[in-house]
Amino acid sequence: MWWKILSVVLLVYVFLTGLLVPLKSGIETVEPAAAHTGREITIRFYGYNTFFEKSAESPIRVWLYYDSQYALSASSFTVVNDTILDARFNMPVNLPEGKQTVYLNAIIDHPIAGASLLPAAIELNQDSSGMVAGLPLDAAWTTTPVETLHLQKGFSFPYQNVIYESIRNTYFHVPMWFVLLFLFCASVWYSLLYLANPSDSSIIRKLKVAGRTLTYMVPAGQENDRRAAAYAETGLLFGILGLLTGMIWANYTWGKPWSNDIKQLMTAVALLIYLAYFILRSSFDEPEKSARLAAVYNIFAFASLIPLLYIVPRMFASLHPGATGNPAFGTQDLDNTMRAVFYPAIIGWTLLGFWIANLRIRYQRLFDRAMDLH
């Protein structure tokens, strides 16, 4: 009972924090996206969740950042409104390391909203007329180094370009796959138990009805078969939910719900395996034969899931995060605020999955008993 309450509490927490906690400030885009050396230029910064107009004890600072040695500081800036800021830069004559083109990251540091960064925001080209070979670099590159950046106060999720608010889907899409794997493991476990002892020796169950405890016998083989099927069914449900939440996410980040990404395809195939399992279950008249062959196929199918989910995705390029088709998260994909929601989400969804499976088992048990009585 306690775990059902825990599941509800965790999921309420996940839904509330996952959907309500704001994103950190970020830079959405800059205009213009290209500049030449040796000129003065005004660049307009468009912020996301920023509050440039909010006054603070120290001023806003704006940089164009190349690496830890070279950065350009804005000579002056004007705040248009909370999300738009115009900054003036005196572009230096020479580029670092004698390059023809460099990509500069934009950094805005706000004392309350914290530092936000847009990677490769500005393409800075060497102006051929102004180029002086062998001239030392302008002092503008190094006069105001990027340092003492502020952190945003309070609890907020990271701002990521392309992903934006859809980062919240991490708490819904990703745990589905954890639950799916746990449920399929449980299903295989009960299939193994069934094969180990298919004979109808009985296990005792207790049922509390109106303050009285009824004890009744359940055939062990039948019970294990029922559980294997129920866990596989619930796993399938979570697989479908995982695909759907993934498709919603893909629609906003990859542009369309289905891109024939290798992981999408392999998941679809994994779900086909379990659909085949249910067709196999229903194609026999004798319950014993059906249970035995379904258990055998369940174990076989689970073992072939391993190449499907862990070997094949490594052979192909994928749009999913995680380097070279690695099915796991990279170290940079989660930060601590996200972990505080993500781990409870996994536990909450897992408990919910087992709860649903439990209800399914109990329904099926009553159904089977009713069928026997008639």
Added chain:
Amino acid sequence: MSKGYFSKWTNLPLPALFMNWKILFPLLRKEFVLEFRQRYAISGIVLYVFSMVFVVYIASIRVAPPVWNVLFWLIVLFASINAVVKSFVQESGARQLYYYQIADPVTLVLAKVIYNTILLLVLGTLAFAAYSLVAGNPVKDLPLFGLVLLLGSLGFSIAFTFIASIAAKANNSATLMAILSFPVILPILLTLVRLSAIALRLIQDTSYTRDIINLLAIDAILISLTFVLFPYIWRD
């Protein structure tokens, strides 16, 4: 696991996983003899392969190498399903009862797997010969392609033999065979298409040994599962 985990069906002392080599070769010989006696089965499959090859040729006169590669494996895949599906249904129940009395399940299924591997290798070679005759032969690395064909026959044989043994228990075994085997065979098929694309020089990849190891690893998983699980399927 309860006592008598295996001995329940096999009536052999634990562990029943040891193989009876003495009975393996007679069983294997039986498969060949049976095939030659009922020549219509093998002839049907060979004709099936040729028909598919000609359908491909008629439908698309010029076949580009990437298409050649995929179509070839599709032909081999469907021919294999049709060749293996009869493994467990062609013999009468009474005769199977006899085999169950003289052999243990592991040896029985091993004989079937070995026989099906050889059968599929022959079919694959025939398909390759016929296919390259009508649609051209873009294979640049013939030894590698031969190896891929051998590995493919082995993988298809293991997976299909096991699935056929399950499907044979149901009435609609042909449909069930296709449904059950497709998801299981997919990793093997994808690896094979990739390896044979390397043999056709469609992909420049010198480190294909990793793919071969993957394929062998999948085969190893499937054959061990077949050995462990077949005793639960083989008789009612």
